[in-house]
Amino acid sequence: MRVVGFHIDNFDNHLYPDLPQNRLIPEFEIKEYCDINNHNIVSWFKIKSPYSDSDIYDNFRKLISKFSEPDAKLALVLIPDSFHLANDIETLARRVIRIRSLGADIRCTNQEYPDPFQNALKYLSFYNGKNFSNSKSSKEIIKKAYRGEVLGKIPYGYKSHNGRLVIDCKESKIVKMIFKWYSESSYGLRVISKLLNQKGNRTRRGKVWTPLTIRSIITNRSYIGTYSRYGIRITSNHDPIINIDLFNRVNSLLNSKNTSKKKYYKSTFLLSRKIICETCGNTLSGITRKRTWQLQNNEYKSKIYRYYRCKSRFENVTENSKFHSLFNADIVEKKVKKIICNWDDNFISNLSPVSIKSYAKEIQDAYSDFAKTFQNYAMSKENISHLEKTLKRLSEIRENKNVYIDEPNRKIYDQIFSPDIQESKISINQIISKIFIQNNKINVIPYL
Template identity: 30%
Template structure:
């Protein structure tokens, strides 16, 4: 068993030299092989180079499942409790065991206790109790669902015009047999609008069909109040709708999904919206009684798919992907209908890289918030310790990946890659596209196209591609 030490100079704790000596004594007493020590001084000011080196060291070890990371205390991992929790779960996500030098215990066992103590639960409990009291009375909390409005006594009251639309949606789905997409299309064609006067989509229609409020039952904060307001849909109709929705979900889950290589890159040339990959299966019976299945994969304008806007513009997936690849590899100048402009000059490329850094930092902040929510839920007893650890490890693993992407993006910004360097990167990517394409797995093919392409604008009979490099 190997041990790795990580120590940080906090100003009020032991000097780094003493922590290092304590680590060697710890290894000697427990029979561990001291593999390495990583240090962050008090002057690091949030840089924490030693911790990043520790992470890279662990990633490069195939035997990290047999590695212990020793720290002087839980506080050594971060300057505050949120950072400490993030780093503890990052180490756990790499499969290593974290131990404290003082008692040889896993400091994670005390992490939740410290988190609970740091939160003022009394205020939150009072707010929750007040919300539950309102919910028990059937008083509306938040925005009312489509078909209702908030009355003078904070109860749901029927809006006749909207209620008619709700019943219409259920009838179209249950009795007329229309799918969710066709219902959205029908509503938009008839000029019906949502709560916010917007267009209907598959999501908004599905939310209507799933909402139990239309049974006359109000549910909030774990409180259910039957018959708190007038029902719009009968129990029998609602049950039959759920059965059909669930059966459709199971059918989709059983299908093997295929990767669409141009996902996120293809845009409709007519309305400018994204094109999404769609799979359709057909089943028919031959004259001899045998059955035959066929699957069709194509790209279709998202406006058409979700809202039934735009015209019916589709391209077969395999043909479009091959056409894009051939356009990238074409040696002679491209035809007029297939042009390859630069995504931008050096300044534009640098701005895009800086924007990417900002987006990645935003995603990391949201991950911190998610981890904090999981910790809060565990502190309130809503999550078991095991479930909390599982969720924390998952969030931390995603965070490590994002931190790597952010570090790479920041290096790109600092280097201010020149046009010549971009040209070299482009040539290397094109060489892989030309020589290695058939040997790449679909996710690798998709990543390679994403490395080369900024976007692909698609019309019925031609395309226009923009290079990222």
């Protein structure tokens, strides 16, 4: 495997007294790791000073630039520990996610904490200075990990018995089926998830299978009997569902299909959580769908469609799911703005926009949510998408810091029609309480 080394060059052990004293200097440790695992080092990124945040950032930026080149060959990024990549947990999370979004991966050479997220909980701090590894609960969790006991989310296909993982006969059949389909047919993640759903199979939580859940199955080493928690890896810890040869074959095939990353279209939905489903009363969320078709001249054409959809259309799917709301987002947003545009001055003056939290309170709440989600993700209790959402929320609050002030009704109202989509969304959230759509008639309910 190709490897890129990334580390602080002139490292000062006194900065991190919890580090084992028998650790090699960073460069030698990375080289030794590669020798043991038959990896090939293709380049180095060395930070001159452990005290320079800008030096770490400059090297990280160069690394991302290298991986983003049109003909870039991806590699495994090796760091001795999390603090070689970032000085705090939030920055570490953003950088690891960025590296993985490009199709590369990152790992620590620290034998006790090879996972960068778990490593960060050991050596880095959140903004309030709290370090998870020093807490009482953390020490108890790590003791259980050394014994190979069940911690966090139990992998699909297994169940807990006296604190140990044992095979669930019913679920394990589906796990075997997934590996068989992926290795012996031309089925991809999307086709496999569709086949499982058509057969009436559901995830443990009763939800439909998705390409993401299929991917999480075929990349999970728990199915070959390996236990991994908090940097502790125990092979043959429990009975395997899949043999190691099949696991390696499937993951080799998966990696060969992921050489190029698709670019996904992102869109801001002005009315998310405002429109009410006429069937169940849930609020609607925005989704995008890309449609591609072939023209008579054999050329392909594609278009992005935006919708507001009730989650009941795809969660716990039944015959009645189709009756839950689904609307074209572009049409609805245009009509809602037209309705708001017709409000007169007297009506606008009587609006009661919801008060926005102070910036300090908003950022504090968002960061607390991030910190909790980060810890849960490191313990395999959360999905990476949840962590990404908390980071996105932090960014949005910081980018819109100037809106955390009291403003007159007219100004908030006028901002709804701003070309700045984020500014428009903030004002809509302040003024609009609910939106009902029935028989193509839209009823906008403001805060009064």
